[in-house]
Amino acid sequence: MKLAYYPGCVAQESGRELDMATRWVCQALGIELVSFPSFSCCGSGFVDEANEVLNVALNARNLAIAEKAGLDLLTICSTCQGMLTLANLRLTDPKIRARVDAALTPLGIQYRGTTQVKHLLRVLTEDVGIEKIRAKVVRPLAGLKVGAFYGCHLLRPSDEMRWQTGEEPHAFEDLLAAVGADPVYYRGRVMCCGFPIQFVKPETASRIAGRQIDDAKAHGADAMATPCPLCHISLDAYQNQASKAVGHELNMPVFHLPQVVGLALGATPEQLGLPRHLVPTGPALAKIGTRAHA
């Protein structure tokens, strides 16, 4: 399998461990990643709020780059997934299409609308397949209770994302079970991480993050795992603030999606960038009989 790799901004900057883990897992599963240094940011939902058509046009350019190479596009971020999928959808509106074409055609960019946008979670569960992954597990995450945390834009609006239901998905939990972990079901798994208002009202953002972490904890989770690096910032990098907001220490290790898969397929914690996390993943790793060196 060969895909146009769209890492998104965070995985190339502060969330580099996500990029490391993605590359490791894709190599282990025989997925070839083709990089395009010409990809621009998906707009992260913020550009959409300032100028919808501009946001669609920028993403149409990204989609056209993959289309020209004859590849579908792999995302590793719930928000990138949402924004690029929405661009595909909004381009079917003739009024938006005309304004986007007015900007792209003079640049020689033509997008026919054929690029499929696939998040890594979908590629793993649908294209590679749960069974193939199960067969490759060398270090089952036995005994580790993991709360999946989806990230809004991978799921909703569900009639536009056209994947699982917007409130009761199960792909991530199925994958966790396949690598030997015990998936934990809790309400917070489909809720918001608070990230979008981190710079508008930090205390509210942290209260929201803290609530979801607390919920996972109350349902017995030893760790959480997310397919979205923005959620990871909220849940891991800002977890100290979330702890303050809820009034007690949360101490919840939070993995990126490919890190849990990578661990089960035999990667070392260092190869997956686990020492880069703010909340130490050591206690979770100890449960599966491994440890990080940092």
Next chain:
Amino acid sequence: MFADEKLITVPFDVYRYDPAHGGEPRYQHYELRLAPHTPILTGLLRIRDEMDPTLTLRYSCRSAICGSCAMLVNSKSRLACHTPVGPEVKEHGRIVVDPMRNQPILRDLVVDQQPFWSRYEKMEPHLILDPKHPMPEGQTTAMSPAQVERFKETPRCISCAACFSACPAVEADPAFPGPMALAKLYRFVVDPRDTAQTHRLQKIQTEGLWLCLRCHLCTEACPKDVRPSERIRDLKELAVQAQGGTEAGSRHAIGFLHNIEERGTLNELKLVRQTSGIGGLAASLPQGVRIWRKKPELTQSPPPIEGLDQVKKIYSTLKDDKSEES
């Protein structure tokens, strides 16, 4: 009922609480034999009529019109008269029914909707004809189909508060007006007969517009496809275009827009400075240093993308392209 439809056993666990008579909240278990397409409300009314006359719930039309029967069905905000038992039993093995969230519980499944309505009233949900800003020349109180099209979803709202119950911003912050109130506000902002757009947008920018998380949980919960999260997005764009970066929220959206124009990719540090100013940057310094110790890339500027000139040209063509004809 279809005569040959097989009946299934439907286990209900219903939230019971009666503060007037003391006692702790609890779940009461009931079982009924029902056809899978039976609405949950019908099940609850059978429980009340045949098994337990003390069960208290609010309903009226039984046809998804009046908006009074919203409650939590297996933790999702739903109209009980509009949600069949079959799929819920299939997915969860039982039906757990709770009162809606984000509103005080009065008794059993009945909540006090005051928080929902008081936020709605703050939106001044009526046409304002400001004598200082008369309607544009030629505009009459009759609207063209194109004008009505701009807010075709909003009048479908039946004020059931399912969106309000599902909203994490409402849950976390009393300053947030909630999805339905904002969707209604949007409707007045784009109504050509209303002449208080400037006042409405200024007011809402400081009163919670930018606290919406765009999580789309409201749109998922809404039984009438009002799509509040999308109307809130529209409101934000209108506010940014009409009034620029007056608030942290609009500054962040505009900052993000400019940020990408420069290199095609996000410069995390610079964005924080644009949104929060130097003061805000200083305030977030300790947190930044904590993160930077583990993730030193935070302070490095990403290299510009290839083909940045294309991105810049797209910007220059569309930067001032207004979202909607007004």
